[in-house]
Amino acid sequence: MKGYFITIEGPEGAGKTTILSIVQQELLKKGYDVISTREPGGIDIAEQIRSVILDKKNTKMDSRTEALLYAASRRQHLAEKVIPALQEGKIVLCDRFVDSSLAYQGHARGLGIDEVLSINEFAINGLMPSLTLFFDIEPEAGLARIAKSNSREVNRLDLENMNFHKKVYEGYLKVAERFKERYQKVDATLPLEAVSKNALEIIESHLNCN
Ligand SMILES: Nc1ncnc2c1ncn2[C@@H]1O[C@H](COP(=O)(O)OP(=O)(O)OP(=O)(O)O)[C@@H](O)[C@H]1O
Numbered sequence: 001m002k003g004y005f006i007t008i009e010g011p012e013g014a015g016k017t018t019i020l021s022i023v024q025q026e027l028l029k030k031g032y033d034v035i036s037t038r039e040p041g042g043i044d045i046a047e048q049i050r051s052v053i054l055d056k057k058n059t060k061m062d063s064r065t066e067a068l069l070y071a072a073s074r075r076q077h078l079a080e081k082v083i084p085a086l087q088e089g090k091i092v093l094c095d096r097f098v099d100s101s102l103a104y105q106g107h108a109r110g111l112g113i114d115e116v117l118s119i120n121e122f123a124i125n126g127l128m129p130s131l132t133l134f135f136d137i138e139p140e141a142g143l144a145r146i147a148k149s150n151s152r153e154v155n156r157l158d159l160e161n162m163n164f165h166k167k168v169y170e171g172y173l174k175v176a177e178r179f180k181e182r183y184q185k186v187d188a189t190l191p192l193e194a195v196s197k198n199a200l201e202i203i204e205s206h207l208n209c210n
């Protein structure tokens with residue numbers, strides 16, 4: 001495929017959405033053909049699946065159902081938006097992708113990283129990002145940012161206990177180690193300007209070297 005598939009990962013409140021928007025604007029100014037999107041969501045069917053997964057009322061959702069719904073939304077998003085954009089040679093910046101499933105469902109929910117990767121292989125059919133930025137921040141600090149923000153609605157996953165969020169973080173460290181060839185850590189505790197500058201530098205260097 002001609003384009004670049006770049007994903008942003010990290011715990012709740014790490015700043016992924018905020019920085020992704022700044023970085024996209026900077027890349028557009030520099031003349032790059034770049035789109036941004038998110039998981040779960042990004043297109044209508046996947047946004048509908050997102051509503052089901054994240055609805056606070058759905059307290060009975062089984063962990064395997066949750067993993068399968070994320071994988072289903074992922075497939076539709078790839079088929080309808082990501083793959084066509086890559087075929088047109090665009091840079092696709094995606095807020096979360098399969099590594100979120102590995103950290104949240106695989107490690108934190110206890111389904112197993114290998115098992116969750118295996119159900120996702122059917123969904124992604126070989127398409128993996130060439131670069132993943134891991135926004136590194138302890139869960140307590142990320143959740144404190146969300147608690148302060150009045151523009152971000154609290155969802156079903158946010159309401160999990162601190163032990164769950166610590167496991168998510170631990171899961172990410174395992175996933176980053178496993179896929180170290182595409183992983184780059186960004187210190188997400190720094191001020192916004194520093195985080196966006198660092199993220200932009202990593203992305204541009206990847207675009208120039210590949
Ligand atoms: N580097 C930063 N320093 C201070 N505050 C920040 C920083 N980055 C983001 N924030 C603030 O933290 C809050 C969460 O940011 P954002 O929604 O971008 O995080 P996120 O990683 O996308 O979270 P989630 O995955 O849980 O949706 C927002 O209020 C945002 O303004």
Ligand SMILES: Cc1cn([C@H]2C[C@H](O)[C@@H](COP(=O)(O)O)O2)c(=O)[nH]c1=O
Pocket residue numbers: 012038039040070096097098099100101102104105157158
């Ligand atoms: C893709 C994906 C996401 N999640 C979780 C992570 C977050 O708690 C929500 C998404 O909310 P955000 O505000 O857009 O970050 O879903 C997950 O558990 N598994 C996944 O594969």
